[in-house]
Amino acid sequence: MDNLLAQVSGTKRVVLFSPQDALHLYLSGDKSEVLDVDHPDLQRFPDFVRAGRHECELQPGDLLFIPALWFHNTLALQFGVGVNVFWRHLPADSYDRKDPYGNKDPQAAARALQALDRGLHALEELPADYRDFYGRRMIQRIQQRAFSKGFRETGFM
Template sequence: MENPGEMKQISVVHGVDKETFNTEIYPKRWPVVLRGLDLGPCQTNWTVQYLCEAGGSQDVKVHVSPSAKMDFINKNYAYRTLPFDELVRRASKPRQEEYFFEPDELYYLRALGNDPRKDIADINTQFPSLAGDINIPDFVPQDKLFSSVLRLGSPGVQLWTHYDVMDNILLQVKGHKRAVLFSPQDATYLYLNGDKSTILDIDNPDLEKYPEFMKATPYECHLEPGDVLFIPALWFHNVQALEFSIAVNIFWKHLEAKQYDPKDTYGNKDPQAAARALQIMRRAVKCLEELPEEYRDFYGRRMVMEIENKTYMKDGKDGNT
């Protein structure tokens, strides 16, 4: 069986300052690994012992799974609550003496707001004793800042492929990590369910089930401790912790604030205009179901043609620097 699209490498740029980022990197809307930035004392301080002591025993909700490939759609994991220091100790070990399901279970934390239904994740609020150790790069626009998310995972944990609607940077503080990204223009090849791809294994996909995936172009990078990955809004990403991993994810609004859903605490709801358009599209498809097959086919193709003509970018370019 043929292999998916040839893997390309994401560029690594050293010593980027605010002006360079804002004039040469950000406008291209292309992912880049920024290396050599000063992320602050976290790079040396955040040992297992330090995290346990400074982070304390506050309860956090974590994903617990027997599988390294976590599947949001089919839910091959369970949510459990652990004291933060206990989570750090467990996630940093390959095998557990105390466990929920089995000794080899894996853990993943995506920190939440104090009340996830109302509060946005903010490391300064949820983990104030750790927040002071981090230098947020000065190119992050403070007036558009949305959230700062602490992420922590067991070795091997791999998250499902998905996109975010805001720009973000992933500050890889501890551990090596692999990231594979896909352009927004590859959306039609990724078999989406909402903002997530249904293809769980992107390295060995079932191409009989997902034949269009062959047309997608994956972009890969290996993050070292201290690296910063810029992920523009709408870029699909699949991230795997190669070691015990600690990272901080900073999200900010690329569009005007009024474009976003004001009730979105996770930063993953489609812009309001896009959400309305998708709703209208689903109603239109429902209307076509009233027609015989050949008519559905004909008018469906007309709809697709009009959408392509009115909305598709005509000259998608490889903006990799």
């Protein structure tokens, strides 16, 4: 969900990463496996350096809007109090009712990821060269139907 972070007291550093950098963040569910964004283990996470980092320092009284899908990492620079206010902007039935903070994937995205996992599991039944061929076809279909035009033009995949 969209999030408004209000820094009441103390100071906090916030590092943000755009949703377009998701492929470089080593995602596991709604979290990045890269826990130390200042000193990432580049042996384990070599593509992390390709993620565009946006950083700010919040002082008492500052408000920071964190849009849905933006990954963020916070570090308290002083003891303080911060308050998050979340709100939903998709239709109510898009969200998991048991997820008050909107950290879970929207229902349609969760179903799509489950279908992809089933498809990838099915590919494991094929010989390696067939897996490669049909895996590439799956990637092509995803690029054609899911990604924005600008992403496809970058030639990333």
